Amino acid sequence: MRINFDHEIDSNPQPDDAATITVTATIFGDDGEFDMPFTTRSLCIQDFFGGGEDEEDSECEIIQELKCFLEEANIDDDVIGDALRELVVYIDGVTCSTSSSDYSPGCYLAVQLDLSPDSQSQVEGAIQVSFDENSNNTRFKPASKVVVKSLIRKVYKKKIEKENRNKKKKKVSLEECTICLEEFKNGGRVVPLACGHEFDEECLVKWLETSHVCPLCRYELPCEDQMS
Structure with a gap:
């Protein structure tokens, strides 16, 4: 866990x-x-x-x-x-x-x-679903390793809505990684793409090993074969 x-x-x-x-x-x-x-x-x-x-x-x-x-x-x-x-x-x-x-x-x-629960299976499942849904529209290739390494990483700072301490406390967050479908973790590293979408660093790096496009909008990053 x-x-x-x-x-x-x-x-x-x-x-x-x-x-x-x-x-x-x-x-x-x-x-x-x-x-x-x-x-x-x-x-x-x-x-x-x-x-x-x-x-x-x-x-x-x-x-x-x-x-x-x-x-x-x-x-x-x-x-x-x-x-x-x-x-x-x-x-x-x-x-x-x-x-x-x-x-x-x-x-x-x-x-x-x-x-x-560990989200590894969720990440793999999300990648497979995306492949199945878009295999007829996009030719998936690994993103350039050089480009992936050069992507900006930033530390995510979660905003927590404070409630009356005598009432039930509840964390409020509307931001999540759409690959693993989990909320961004406070202090964790997230990666924003040029299209404006952000993802957990671990999830996005794994995604880009097999696909050069943004999981949400299909923004394309340079492929590995384009950089060779």
Whole structure:
């Protein structure tokens, strides 16, 4: 499964929320549906890193609650271990003093953990569907490797709509990669083509290995044989 993180920082929290952290975990299914998100209790940010590494009893409440939730959802033990370790690293990166984020002591931090199926099969399926639908109209050739390497890469920054914290939180995003049909990941790399359409870097590079046209508008990139 793919493990992804996102977060919100409230620089002017209510007094009870100051210097605290909560984590919401969402498990997505193969069909895009998801279970009801599980949100941990609020914990002082200083206590999040207070547990030891070897003793299970020393794990902070957030880690314990998330572990129970993922185990009850029948998530593989290896995935649970990876998710919890990556969570600690992610939160450390957001809250450390050298971070470029807007976090500072006293802020409220809400972290989102998403577990979703690997999208590799979706990418291959989307490529095959496009080939089937357009084989009579376009002669597909691999795009030039030199051109692919020269494409601009940029870091995607997700915009999250804030809602009342007492209500159910929901991430709002209308931008997605139309190859794998997944939302762009905050901090992930996207590639805009000259036609204006953007795609996940990994998805687009794989697409251009067999097709020199934009998956949406058929804008043509130079082919490999044209550059030789």
